[in-house]
Amino acid sequence: MKRRIIIPARYGSTRLPAKLLIEIAGKTILQHTYERALSCEFDSIVIATDHKKIAELCQKMGAPFCMTREDHLSGTDRAAEAMEIMDYSDDDIIVNLQGDEPLVPTVNLSRTCDNLITNQKAAIATLCEPMTDKTDIFNPNYVKVIFNRSQYALYFSRAPIPWARGDFPAAMPETPYYFRHIGIYAYRGKFLRTYPTLSEPPCEALERLEQLRALFHGYKIHVDFAPEKTPPGVDTAASLHEVTNILENM
Numbered sequence: 001m002k003r004r005i006i007i008p009a010r011y012g013s014t015r016l017p018a019k020l021l022i023e024i025a026g027k028t029i030l031q032h033t034y035e036r037a038l039s040c041e042f043d044s045i046v047i048a049t050d051h052k053k054i055a056e057l058c059q060k061m062g063a064p065f066c067m068t069r070e071d072h073l074s075g076t077d078r079a080a081e082a083m084e085i086m087d088y089s090d091d092d093i094i095v096n097l098q099g100d101e102p103l104v105p106t107v108n109l110s111r112t113c114d115n116l117i118t119n120q121k122a123a124i125a126t127l128c129e130p131m132t133d134k135t136d137i138f139n140p141n142y143v144k145v146i147f148n149r150s151q152y153a154l155y156f157s158r159a160p161i162p163w164a165r166g167d168f169p170a171a172m173p174e175t176p177y178y179f180r181h182i183g184i185y186a187y188r189g190k191f192l193r194t195y196p197t198l199s200e201p202p203c204e205a206l207e208r209l210e211q212l213r214a215l216f217h218g219y220k221i222h223v224d225f226a227p228e229k230t231p232p233g234v235d236t237a238a239s240l241h242e243v244t245n246i247l248e249n250m
Contacts, residue, residue: 002043002092003113006082007033008075009065009099011051015236020054020099022240025247029234030054032102032247034063040106042113047099048082073200074210076185080196083189090190093117097184103231103246108184115224116186122152122222123191124214127184129226130176141235143181143209145223153221156181156209179223182230185211191219 009030013019020030027035030047037045047058047065050072058065066085072078079096088094095113097104108127116125128145136142140158147153155161160178187195191214201216203209214221231246232239 002089003041003095004088004092005037005040005042005045005095005097005109006079007037007045007047007097007099008072008078008082009047009049009054010072010075010078011049011054012070016234016240018053019234019240021057022234024102024244025250028057029102029243030057030099031061033097033099033104034061036102036104036106037097037109040109042095042109044086046082046086048078048085050078076187076192076195076210079187080192083192088189090188090193092189093186094189094192095184095186098233100234101184102234103243104184104233105226105228105230107227108182108230111224111227112184112186115222116188119222121220123188123219124211124221125186126153126211126221126223127182127226127230128179128223129182129229131178131180132176136180137178141239143183145179145181147179147223151223153211153215153223155215156207156211158207158209181223182226183233 009020021028047063048068050068050070066082068078068081075096075098093113093116112125131137137160143156144161145156146161198213198217204212234240234243
């Protein structure tokens, strides 16, 4: 069994075109993300891209990469193709780190991988953290997750879940019951090879959340608590501004 990281790096982006090539503090967003991954003790790292400009950047910074199709709908689909290209084993643990996560805590990457190794019934492992701010809870860019007492995911949504019947609570309880999903995944190689063959359910199409495909088809996703608070990825102009401020002041 090998511990591997695949960094899906799509060139196109509806909200921020070519965002991975944006420079902050002298490095591109993708380079910041790649260097975070490098500081972890994994057996391999590869960037999976669909565009020659990102491939050229990988060559410039000496990062292993592979070329994948342009039509993938999700990072998981792209990671699955990269797994085939790189000829990884079904026994490998593969962590999917999106290329727009330049501030990802390295301890969270390791925890996600360890979580899957520990929880043998799961096909996927991921992380979450408590949410107490109402603005964040209602923000569709923050994905929410609910899970059972064994911490296996029940559902993920861009909407506030669970929904408080009647008026939304005026004050949040001392014990949080809203959890933000941190979009780092660890997959068993055998599952990742199977993922592209699974049909897309209506809930995935509506929410645009790739992990719902796994739940729909009966696969278990274990949700651990992130050991370190996860700063935002670069999804919008607002998050780009926030990430820029953080990186330029580090």
